[in-house]
Amino acid sequence: MTATICKQEIIISIYAYIFHSKNCLIFKLRLLCCTMKYTIIKESDSLHPLFYIVQDFRKGKLKIPEHQREQAWSDEKILLWIERITGQVGEGLLSGRPLGAIATYTIIGDANRTVWLNDGLQRLTASRLYVDNPEQFGHTSDKAEQYLKEYEIVVQHRYYLSHEVAMIEFQLMNNGTHLTPHDFYKGIIAYMPHYQSFWCSHFKWLHQAIEAQSQRIISKAGKVKYSTIHHRRRHDYLLYHRWLAKNTDVMRILSFNQGAIDFVAVKHGKVLEQLLVKNLQNLGQDKASQALDRFKRFIIKQTDLVKLTYEKLQPRQKKLPLTIYRWLLEVAVWQHQCHDLTEDDWQTFVHDFLKYRVDRQKTPSSENKPKNVSPRLGSLHKVYDVCQTI
Incomplete structure (x- = not known):
């Protein structure tokens, strides 16, 4: 044929x-x-x-x-x-x-x-x-x-x-x-140079929002370079998915499966260190230790956010689209690393936004809008709407 x-x-x-x-x-x-x-x-x-x-x-x-x-x-x-x-x-x-x-x-x-x-x-x-x-x-x-x-x-x-x-x-x-999540991400990592162009296209609106926020922070504080923050955010995000895909089902963890969430919360210690050892071999002992500690904190914050969202939205019997959740998570992680939000506030920030959108889907009325919504939520509504069209 x-x-x-x-x-x-x-x-x-x-x-x-x-x-x-x-x-x-x-x-x-x-x-x-x-x-x-x-x-x-x-x-x-x-x-x-x-x-x-x-x-x-x-x-x-x-x-x-x-x-x-x-x-x-x-x-x-x-x-x-x-x-x-x-x-x-x-x-x-x-x-x-x-x-x-x-x-x-x-x-x-x-x-x-x-x-x-x-x-x-x-x-x-x-x-x-x-x-x-x-x-x-x-x-x-x-x-x-x-x-x-x-x-x-x-x-x-x-x-x-x-x-x-x-x-x-x-x-x-x-x-x-079928490919396991680990094999899939292994392929993505191997072909990363080929993927640079469509990553920029696929996350166009997110990158625009991030760049706008970064310019505001740079002009305000003058201490953080956008290129440094951008590199760290992408590096941590890639390592996070390497580890997550190695140990559990990416689809389940991002769909708020409680068993998978507990798995991540409990297992991020020894398994994480074993996986990262190859990535840290070329670093000095001090830098490797700092990178490992920083990544562990990143894992803990990711897990906390998923738990918080799951616990608050699960009684409503709602499921959030995978793409929307990950886009919001990207923004939240970036803002956290830029110290634009406190450790507690950055989780509440994303949770409030998700909760507001779920309420809006359930009852699309202005009466359902929370009275004390953070003004920063408005900057993400456009990102959310764009996600729904993808």
């Missing part, structure tokens, strides 16, 4: 609103919302003996991108796959899922025409284990080679504009074990 798709610009921003009983559950179908040029020159499917694909995998001809998972299949699933390729289980099934294909891709403009593996890492890893150690499965090496030569699997090759496009496509087409 060959398909040709013309180059076009598309904005990917998909949400599904699923209403059940009294609760509004908002799921973010795409872990990434961005503006990009999405280009597929050609898409081809072809059958190949699994043995030769494994050989290329063994020789390193199939490169593993940063967003791919480590070996994640259980022993039971590996055994089931080997039984499948040796003809011992039913056709086309693996734990109730279709077998799918091996997906590869090449980056457009790559002079070396490097072939990257976008899907099928678990199957190839299990197949290589079988070829390298056939006796563990009761077969000889000749028999194992014969089985893999007789077993043909679909190889789907595509041409992408960049690795981040391949990562997004992987999320859509993957029919096996």
